[in-house]
Amino acid sequence: MKNSYLPxxxxxIISGLANAQTKPAEKLVPYxxxxxxxxxxxxxxxxxTVPFGMVQLSPETDSVGYELNGKYNPKVxxxxxxxxxxxxTITGFSHTHFSGTGHSDLGDFLVMPTVGALRLNPGTAxxxxxxxxxxxxxxxxxxxxxxxxxxxDDYNIQAEMTTSTRVGFHQYIFPKADDAHIVLDLxxxxxxxxxxxxxxxxxxxxxxxxxxxxxxxxxAKNRVLYFAMRFSKPFISHGxxxxxxxxxxxxFWGKFNxxxxxxxxxxxxxxxxxxxxxxxGEKVKIKMALSPVSMEGALANMQAEVPGWxxxxxxxxxxxxxxxxxxxxxxxxxxxxxxxxxYTAMYHTLINPTIYMDAxxxxxxxxxxxxxxxxxxxYTTFSLWDTYRALHPLFxxxxxxxxxxxxxxxxxxFEQSPEHMLPVWxxxxxxxxxxxxxxxVSVIADAIIKGNAxxxxxxKALDACVTTARQRNYEGIGFYIDMGYIPDERNGTxxxxxxxxxxxxxxxxxxxxxxxxxxxxxxxxxRSQNYKxxxxxxxxxxxxxxxxxxxxxxxxxxxxxxxxxxEGNAWNYTLFAPQDPKGLIxxxxxxxxxxxxxxxxxxxxxxxxxxxxTEDITRDGIIGNYxxxxxxxxxxxxxxxWTNQPWKTQERVRMILPKMYKPTPDGLGGNDDTGQMSxxxxxxxxxxxxxxxxxDAYALGSPAIDGATIQLPGxxxxxxxxxNQAEKNVYVQKVLxxxxxxxxxxITHADIMNGGNLTFYMSSKHR
Numbered sequence: 024m025k026n027s028y029l030p031x032x033x034x035x036i037i038s039g040l041a042n043a044q045t046k047p048a049e050k051l052v053p054y055x056x057x058x059x060x061x062x063x064x065x066x067x068x069x070x071x072t073v074p075f076g077m078v079q080l081s082p083e084t085d086s087v088g089y090e091l092n093g094k095y096n097p098k099v100x101x102x103x104x105x106x107x108x109x110x111x112t113i114t115g116f117s118h119t120h121f122s123g124t125g126h127s128d129l130g131d132f133l134v135m136p137t138v139g140a141l142r143l144n145p146g147t148a149x150x151x152x153x154x155x156x157x158x159x160x161x162x163x164x165x166x167x168x169x170x171x172x173x174x175x176d177d178y179n180i181q182a183e184m185t186t187s188t189r190v191g192f193h194q195y196i197f198p199k200a201d202d203a204h205i206v207l208d209l210x211x212x213x214x215x216x217x218x219x220x221x222x223x224x225x226x227x228x229x230x231x232x233x234x235x236x237x238x239x240x241x242x243a244k245n246r247v248l249y250f251a252m253r254f255s256k257p258f259i260s261h262g263x264x265x266x267x268x269x270x271x272x273x274x275f276w277g278k279f280n281x282x283x284x285x286x287x288x289x290x291x292x293x294x295x296x297x298x299x300x301x302x303x304g305e306k307v308k309i310k311m312a313l314s315p316v317s318m319e320g321a322l323a324n325m326q327a328e329v330p331g332w333x334x335x336x337x338x339x340x341x342x343x344x345x346x347x348x349x350x351x352x353x354x355x356x357x358x359x360x361x362x363x364x365x366y367t368a369m370y371h372t373l374i375n376p377t378i379y380m381d382a383x384x385x386x387x388x389x390x391x392x393x394x395x396x397x398x399x400x401x402y403t404t405f406s407l408w409d410t411y412r413a414l415h416p417l418f419x420x421x422x423x424x425x426x427x428x429x430x431x432x433x434x435x436x437f438e439q440s441p442e443h444m445l446p447v448w449x450x451x452x453x454x455x456x457x458x459x460x461x462x463x464v465s466v467i468a469d470a471i472i473k474g475n476a477x478x479x480x481x482x483k484a485l486d487a488c489v490t491t492a493r494q495r496n497y498e499g500i501g502f503y504i505d506m507g508y509i510p511d512e513r514n515g516t517x518x519x520x521x522x523x524x525x526x527x528x529x530x531x532x533x534x535x536x537x538x539x540x541x542x543x544x545x546x547x548x549x550r551s552q553n554y555k556x557x558x559x560x561x562x563x564x565x566x567x568x569x570x571x572x573x574x575x576x577x578x579x580x581x582x583x584x585x586x587x588x589x590e591g592n593a594w595n596y597t598l599f600a601p602q603d604p605k606g607l608i609x610x611x612x613x614x615x616x617x618x619x620x621x622x623x624x625x626x627x628x629x630x631x632x633x634x635x636x637t638e639d640i641t642r643d644g645i646i647g648n649y650x651x652x653x654x655x656x657x658x659x660x661x662x663x664x665w666t667n668q669p670w671k672t673q674e675r676v677r678m679i680l681p682k683m684y685k686p687t688p689d690g691l692g693g694n695d696d697t698g699q700m701s702x703x704x705x706x707x708x709x710x711x712x713x714x715x716x717x718x719d720a721y722a723l724g725s726p727a728i729d730g731a732t733i734q735l736p737g738x739x740x741x742x743x744x745x746x747n748q749a750e751k752n753v754y755v756q757k758v759l760x761x762x763x764x765x766x767x768x769x770i771t772h773a774d775i776m777n778g779g780n781l782t783f784y785m786s787s788k789h790r
Contacts, residue, residue, distance in 0.1 A: 652693020
């Protein structure tokens with residue numbers, strides 16, 4: 024009995040191990056809900072894209088002009104992503120979108136299928152029948168990673184779309200119709216106004232292929248995007264409308280009249296339409312490939328990425344890309360809502376920056392010349408004021424090779440820049456000059472300091488950072504260098520810019536220290552202490568300072584407009600010195616004064632005037648005076664770690680998470696800002712956060728999941744284990760790193776990248 028029993032048991036164990044090893048990994052794409060953040064001020068879009076894709080194919084629910092009755096139209100801000108969940112109509116599907124920004128642009132090459140009388144204007148939302156727009160219902164809408172579907176009720180057309188990196192793939196299921204149309208509107212766009220289009224061009228190559236381009240002067244001042252559009256079915260006729268001249272040109276393939284039916288047209292505001300006869304349930308498919316270089320480049324991109332017409336394969340391939348990216352962090356939780364929040368946050372962090380080059384590596388640079396990306400992938404959409412804080416540090420953990428390419432893209436930008444500056448907020452071969460600081464230096468320094476410098480000349484990168492920080496004519500830098508602060512009379516954001524420059528200078532100092540450049544280290548470390556020069560001890564706030572050295576007499580720390588700050592007020596910006604929390608606490612009078620001040624940020628009640636000062640400010644994303652929807656506040660909850668009450672960090676972050684993130688259309692407490700809001704959520708759920716990128720340290724918080732495994736390059740893994748996790752157990756009793764008690768409130772980048780285990784023991788009572 025004994026001898027026969029053991030082999031049988033052994034076989035059962037081996038069989039169980041084999042089954043465990045072959046058990047497929049859980050699919051994570053089903054937890055991604057792109058509809059999150061599409062209501063109110065999240066400014067995300069529900070359409071299809073692949074990770075970091077150049078195409079973002081998504082519906083537009085309205086297009087509004089920059090001005091209304093001669094004044095700024097606040098609705099422009101609502102339509103930064105082109106889609107608002109509460110709207111009842113869709114105007115079409117365009118191919119480029121920003122995810123979660125506070126500014127509008129893009130919305131290129133709008134396509135709309137229709138049946139019945141031809142209409143070439145979208146009409147108005149209150150009268151859908153007045154144009155080509157259609158009513159729709161969310162009940163007939165599906166939004167997934169790399170897949171979007173909706174029924175256009177006015178036309179009984181089912182619209183589906185998916186993408187590859189450079190190709191948008193449409194699939195329209197038509198009813199029986201002798202008057203089916205595809206409208207291509209090159210006048211449509213986000214952040215729309217009459218002179219945004221500089222020039223547009225369309226060429227009908229044959230009865231299935233159309234090429235062209237659009238040049239715009241919007242947020243990006245000189246932006247040209249090319250397309251190649253191929254139909255799965257020949258159209259029977261086509262036509263153009265030139266809204267500059269109000270003329271309509273009708274073309275019938277094979278019967279050209281060079282005066283009216285020539286197969287190409289150009290002008291400032293061009294539209295086209297293509298006519299079909301369809302049978303019931305017939306699928307008309309369209310592939311729209313994009314290129315920043317040429318129409319030939321767009322065609323080559325189409326051939327390289329989507330040569331055939333298998334819609335389901337393109338969808339599946341893109342969703343597999345998402346699976347691979349999402350599996351870089353696998354969390355443990357039994358809460359479905361938590362998984363939906365987490366993996367939608369992962370999704371949003373993996374949209375931007377976006378690839379900006381053809382399949383052969385060619386791209387248009389800042390100098391408007393065509394360049395070849397040798398040895399790296401070129402990226403654009405750098406919202407650096409937002410993303411230096413947590414998004415790029417996240418990439419340094421889960422995808423350092425990609426972040427390395429982003430750094431190389433920034434350095435290429437510097438080489439092409441006539442101002443010899445690294446990017447501030449760049450898009451599509453343009454510098455938008457939006458927001459303050461020169462935060463690309465933080466991204467570059469953080470990557471190199473953390474060992475992510477393959478193929479980068481680190482000293483040359485430091486030189487680019489130094490050159491940028493010495494540009495005396497940019498946004499008060501000359502005054503900042505000479506006086507140690509920017510005078511209030513010289514710059515409308517004098518205080519916040521001084522504070523942000525000081526942080527950026529600290530990152531330059533850290534990079535110089537790593538490279539042994541002592542002279543640069545001393546210069547920029549001294550500059551990093553300039554934050555102290557705008558602190559007014561009498562009032563206890565960072566405060567606008569005049570050129571004569573005195574502080575501005577008229578001052579309101581709760582006012583957001585005209586007080587020397589950007590996207591914040593003195594109350595929260597006074598806490599902005601992430602490079603030197605200890606020094607800031609000492610400056611403000613030590614723990615006795617600092618902790619109550621930090622407490623007040625979360626508990627105070629803002630007066631109504633705070634929201635009435637500007638139509639752009641809402642109550643979204645605000646807890647007390649803590650404005651989670653504005654990035655300068657993102658490190659604030661972690662500052663308790665430098666005080667005698669570190670348990671309050673744990674309490675605050677666990678309070679913020681459910682208030683600011685929900686698995687609903689209105690589930691983002693502010694703009695996602697190309698992934699920064701989502702990156703904060705990911706780090707905070709894991710239990711640590713990069714308070715000061717440029718340092719190798721991560722401040723510990725309070726993990727809100729049961730555990731996680733982070734897949735690292737080289738096959739390593741870093742796991743987070745959480746003991747006694749519960750909604751009320753927000754406090755950390757002890758932390759073990761690789762089985763040894765951790766006696767600090769931080770871990771290092773090497774701790775993570777070497778692989779290992781971080782174990783939190785949770786309780787309902789703080790230590």
